[in-house]
Amino acid sequence: MKALALALVALAALAVPAAAVTPSRRPVPILMYHVVAQPYVGAPNPSLYVPRQEFAAQVRWLAANGFRAVTLKQVYNAWHGRGTLPVKPIVFSFDDGYRSQYTNARPVLHTRRWPGVLNLEVANTTKSWGTRPRMVRAMIAAGWELDAHTLTHPDLTTLDAAELRHQVAGSRAALRNRYHVPVDFFCYPAGRYDARVVAAVRAAGYLGATTVEFGLGRPSEPFTLARVRIDRGNGVAGLRSKLASLGVR
Numbered sequence: 001m002k003a004l005a006l007a008l009v010a011l012a013a014l015a016v017p018a019a020a021v022t023p024s025r026r027p028v029p030i031l032m033y034h035v036v037a038q039p040y041v042g043a044p045n046p047s048l049y050v051p052r053q054e055f056a057a058q059v060r061w062l063a064a065n066g067f068r069a070v071t072l073k074q075v076y077n078a079w080h081g082r083g084t085l086p087v088k089p090i091v092f093s094f095d096d097g098y099r100s101q102y103t104n105a106r107p108v109l110h111t112r113r114w115p116g117v118l119n120l121e122v123a124n125t126t127k128s129w130g131t132r133p134r135m136v137r138a139m140i141a142a143g144w145e146l147d148a149h150t151l152t153h154p155d156l157t158t159l160d161a162a163e164l165r166h167q168v169a170g171s172r173a174a175l176r177n178r179y180h181v182p183v184d185f186f187c188y189p190a191g192r193y194d195a196r197v198v199a200a201v202r203a204a205g206y207l208g209a210t211t212v213e214f215g216l217g218r219p220s221e222p223f224t225l226a227r228v229r230i231d232r233g234n235g236v237a238g239l240r241s242k243l244a245s246l247g248v249r
Contacts, residue, residue: 021078021081021082021083021084022081023078023079023080023081023219024078024079024084024085025079025219026085027216027217027218027219028070028075028085028089028090028091028216028217029089029090029091029216029217029228029243029246029248030072030090030091030093030210030216030217030225030226030227030228031090031091031092031093031227031228031230031239032093032095032210032212032227032228032229032230033050033055033092033093033094033095033101033105033230034048034049034050034094034095034096034098035048035049035050035098035100035101036049036050036051036052036055036094036098036100036101036104036105037049037050037051037052037098037100037104038051039232046232047231047232047233048231048232049232050230050231050232050234051232052100052104052105052108054232054233054234054235055104055105055108056108057235057236058230058234058235058236058239059108059109059112059114061236061239061240062090062239063112065088065249066087066088067086067088067089067090068086068087068088068089068090068114069089069090069091069092069109069112069114069115069116070085070086070089070090070091070115071091071115071117071143071144071145072091072093072117072145072147072184072185072208072210072217072225073145073182073184073185073207074089075089075091075217076184076185076207076208076222079219091117091217092105092109092114092115092116092117093116093117093119093187093210093227094116094117094118094119095119095149095187096119096120096121096124096130096149096153097118097119097120097121097124097125097130097131097136097149098124098129098130098131099129099130099131099132099135101116101118101131101139102131102135102136102138102139106138106139106142106144109142110142113143114143115142115143115144115145116139116144116145117144117145117147117185118131118136118139118144118145118146118147119147119148119149119187119210120136120146120147120148120149120175121149121150121151121152121153121171121189122148122150122151122152122171122174122175123151123152123153133178133179136179137179140179140181145181145185146175146179146181146183147183147184147185147186147187148168148171148172148175148183148185148186148187148206149171149186149187149189150167150168150171150189151166151167151170151171151174152167153189153190154167154189155189155190155192156168156188156189156192156193156197156200157192157193157194157196157197164196164197164200165200165203165204168186168197168200168201168204169200169203169204169205172186172204172205172206184206184207184208185206185207185208185209185210186201186204186206186208186209186210187209187210188209188210188211188212190212191211191212191213193209193211193224198223198224201223202223206223207222208222208223208225209222209223209224209225210225210227211224211225211226211227212227212229213226213227214226214227214228214229214242215227215228215246216228216246216248228242228243228246230242
């Protein structure tokens with residue numbers, strides 16, 4: 001009888017539903033990086049090149065000041081009561097898919113077991129300076145989130161309906177088929193979008209999308225998430241100043 005009573009108590013405990021997680025509606029800073037290396041002579045847009053040493057110093061400062069890196073999916077889950085966030089969350093997003101994101105950014109983040117978010121243009125996996133498939137797989141294995149940045153980086157606002165769908169839904173399908181991960185978020189090439197483009201992103205099944213607009217990512221704007229662009233020469237002081245201007249310290 002005693003054994004039966006203990007068994008019934010155990011079953012009753014299993015039947016009690018787990019406490020729901022209260023949604024966190026806090027806005028979250030999403031950093032935007034491109035090339036993590038010194039610019040070569042004559043490089044277009046040299047401001048998009050953040051040297052590895054500069055990036056590493058920014059990561060050290062963030063860690064020393066209590067920040068912890070998370071993915072967009074972790075942020076989304078917390079916003080919807082499906083998970084929690086650290087006290088000072090921050091997202092590291094990397095656009096396009098440059099090889100330096102694998103060779104330079106990944107090791108720096110990996111020393112702290114921090115994830116990044118790779119916004120990958122599918123065509124760049126075949127470029128000599130791009131992230132090859134084996135590199136993408138290594139980043140995923142290190143905890144990185146893989147998100148879509150179209151097939152070939154066009155201005156989506158100029159495309160007809162069929163090509164728009166091909167670039168938006170097609171890039172998600174291509175990445176999911178190749179890497180077997182969800183690919184739940186989208187990044188607008190050059191930040192170009194309009195109502196028609198947003199509708200195409202929603203229709204493709206994405207949970208949200210990032211822009212190049214300056215600000216914090218907010219749960220009320222999942223398909224127009226603002227970011228904090230980090231440029232060459234910003235260093236720690238520039239990063240700190242940009243975050244402080246948004247009320248993040």
